[in-house]
Amino acid sequence: MKTEDFPKEIQPFLIPEKKGEMIYRCLGCEREHGIEKLLYTCPDCGQVLLIDDTDADRLRAIPGDLWRRIFDYRRMLKIPAVKGIYLYHEFVGPVIPLESVVWLGEGHTPMVEANGIMQEKAGMRFYFKNDGQNPSASFKDRGMASALSYIRFLVQGGHVSDVLAICASTGDTSAAAALYAAYLKPHVKSAVLLPHQKVTPQQLSQPLGSGATVFEIPGVFDDCMKVVEHLAENYTVALLNSKNAWRILGQESYSYEIAQDFEYDMGGKVMIVPIGNAGNITAVMRGFLKFYDVGIISTLPKIIGVQSAHANPVYLYYQTPESDRRFVPVTVRPSVAQAAMIGNPVSMPRVVHLTDIYNHKEGEQKVFVVQVTEQAIMDGELLANRNGHIACTHGGESLAGLMEAKKQGIIEENEVAVLDSTAHALKFSGFQEMYFENRFPLEFEISPRPDLMNAPTFVQPDDLENVPAPGKSLGNEDFERFVRRTAETIAKELDLKDGEG
Ligand SMILES: *Cc1c(COP(=O)(O)O)cnc(C)c1O
Numbered sequence: 001m002k003t004e005d006f007p008k009e010i011q012p013f014l015i016p017e018k019k020g021e022m023i024y025r026c027l028g029c030e031r032e033h034g035i036e037k038l039l040y041t042c043p044d045c046g047q048v049l050l051i052d053d054t055d056a057d058r059l060r061a062i063p064g065d066l067w068r069r070i071f072d073y074r075r076m077l078k079i080p081a082v083k084g085i086y087l088y089h090e091f092v093g094p095v096i097p098l099e100s101v102v103w104l105g106e107g108h109t110p111m112v113e114a115n116g117i118m119q120e121k122a123g124m125r126f127y128f129k130n131d132g133q134n135p136s137a138s139f140k141d142r143g144m145a146s147a148l149s150y151i152r153f154l155v156q157g158g159h160v161s162d163v164l165a166i167c168a169s170t171g172d173t174s175a176a177a178a179l180y181a182a183y184l185k186p187h188v189k190s191a192v193l194l195p196h197q198k199v200t201p202q203q204l205s206q207p208l209g210s211g212a213t214v215f216e217i218p219g220v221f222d223d224c225m226k227v228v229e230h231l232a233e234n235y236t237v238a239l240l241n242s243k244n245a246w247r248i249l250g251q252e253s254y255s256y257e258i259a260q261d262f263e264y265d266m267g268g269k270v271m272i273v274p275i276g277n278a279g280n281i282t283a284v285m286r287g288f289l290k291f292y293d294v295g296i297i298s299t300l301p302k303i304i305g306v307q308s309a310h311a312n313p314v315y316l317y318y319q320t321p322e323s324d325r326r327f328v329p330v331t332v333r334p335s336v337a338q339a340a341m342i343g344n345p346v347s348m349p350r351v352v353h354l355t356d357i358y359n360h361k362e363g364e365q366k367v368f369v370v371q372v373t374e375q376a377i378m379d380g381e382l383l384a385n386r387n388g389h390i391a392c393t394h395g396g397e398s399l400a401g402l403m404e405a406k407k408q409g410i411i412e413e414n415e416v417a418v419l420d421s422t423a424h425a426l427k428f429s430g431f432q433e434m435y436f437e438n439r440f441p442l443e444f445e446i447s448p449r450p451d452l453m454n455a456p457t458f459v460q461p462d463d464l465e466n467v468p469a470p471g472k473s474l475g476n477e478d479f480e481r482f483v484r485r486t487a488e489t490i491a492k493e494l495d496l497k498d499g500e501g
């Protein structure tokens with residue numbers, strides 16, 4: 001649709017322009033720092049940062065109802081730069097001009113309602129939001145689109161050149177970073193550090209395929225992160241971990257999309273989010289808070305963070321009575337929710353800061369953290385996918401979290417939940433394989449439920465001497481016999497009835 005065909009009152013707002021002023025704000029000393037330079041932590045006190053718009057009053061000057069119509073009409077535009085996270089340009093990155101935006105197809109992932117069987121098991125209505133349908137098959141693309149658009153903006157402005165983008169990763173961050181960096185060749189190159197044998201073969205194939213320099217390091221993610229931090233402190237590199245506050249901005253789009261898909265009615269809604277490095281839950285909270293503050297939504301949804309009992313520092317923190325809460329990192333144990341196997345989440349100060357604000361906005365607790373077993377995560381994933389979803393282990397963790405929160409009475413049956421399916425099932429299919437073949441190492445504490453197991457059946461009737469093979473075709477008679485006998489065996493196995501098909 002062309003601009004002139006939109007309603008008159010929408011036209012001036014339809015195509016977003018570079019506006020506002022963004023600054024890094026330190027969560028420790030609250031000082032502001034300019035965004036002309038890439039910063040990850042406060043130069044004064046070392047604490048993590050968030051990016052604020054210092055001219056946010058201009059957003060409040062537009063009534064919520066008009067905002068809602070702007071976003072709804074904007075969805076009809078054919079301009080690539082506003083097809084993804086920058087549909088919400090004014091909230092995601094108003095200082096980024098559209099010509100700097102990198103859009104590789106991320107965002108606007110579907111919310112798929114669970115079928116009757118699943119809703120009955122859960123005792124309530126719920127959806128999976130399939131963030132595995134992003135280009136590198138995880139939600140990390142939202143944040144990378146933002147971080148790399150900002151880097152492209154710096155490159156176009158002549159502020160930086162020959163950027164080396166670097167990150168430590170449990171797999172998905174490096175896949176996304178390498179993909180977006182590859183698009184900005186030759187100005188941006190990427191290097192990723194992965195914990196040796198702690199990412200899946202699929203995840204390893206992604207940065208390799210995108211042409212990144214890949215390093216494997218002994219230890220777990222937390223160890224890789226320390227090496228990357230050392231590099232960022234001592235050399236000129238662009239850090240793409242979630243310390244990078246631009247990533248949080250991009251990931252806020254997840255909340256904006258959900259609000260829009262519910263016609264901005266967030267009453268009785270519950271968001272279920274797995275927690276690893278805690279960047280995702282930070283962004284989800286912040287997204288809803290921003291829409292709430294401007295009057296685009298009038299209720300904040302509940303937010304339930306979920307952690308595995310094998311990597312649960314955030315859960316333990318909130319289990320402690322408020323008066324003696326002190327964050328203590330944990331040593332993680334093996335987890336099928338491998339991308340969340342983090343004992344010392346970088347975004348913990350952001351979570352503490354935003355949870356406090358979120359819980360005080362409407363005068364009631366709205367943020368909760370539950371923990372689930374490895375068994376529940378795996379069973380959850382397999383159950384979901386048997387009912388038409390494409391959840392990875394972390395999506396399974398979301399489902400396990402829903403069940404746990406429901407059991408504890410944190411969620412009521414008349415509420416509607418949205419489960420974050422953070423990556424595509426295929427990225428973590430190795431865990432499904434271990435389940436089906438019952439070969440989880442003991443420390444995972446997972447034993448497969450027979451009703452959820454599955455395996456292929458090899459069909460070769462004993463009385464067949466000749467079977468086809470690559471490069472070897474059978475004579476007519478042998479081939480006909482092969483087809484008939486194989487079909488008969490399958491029909492028997494499936495208990496098929498005679499008929500003409
Ligand atoms: C990164 C990741 C998480 C954890 O998100 P955080 O922002 O680190 O809390 C969960 N699931 C998947 C698939 C991920 O890639």
Ligand SMILES: [Zn+2]
Binds near residue numbers: 028029045046047
């Ligand atoms: Zn500071």
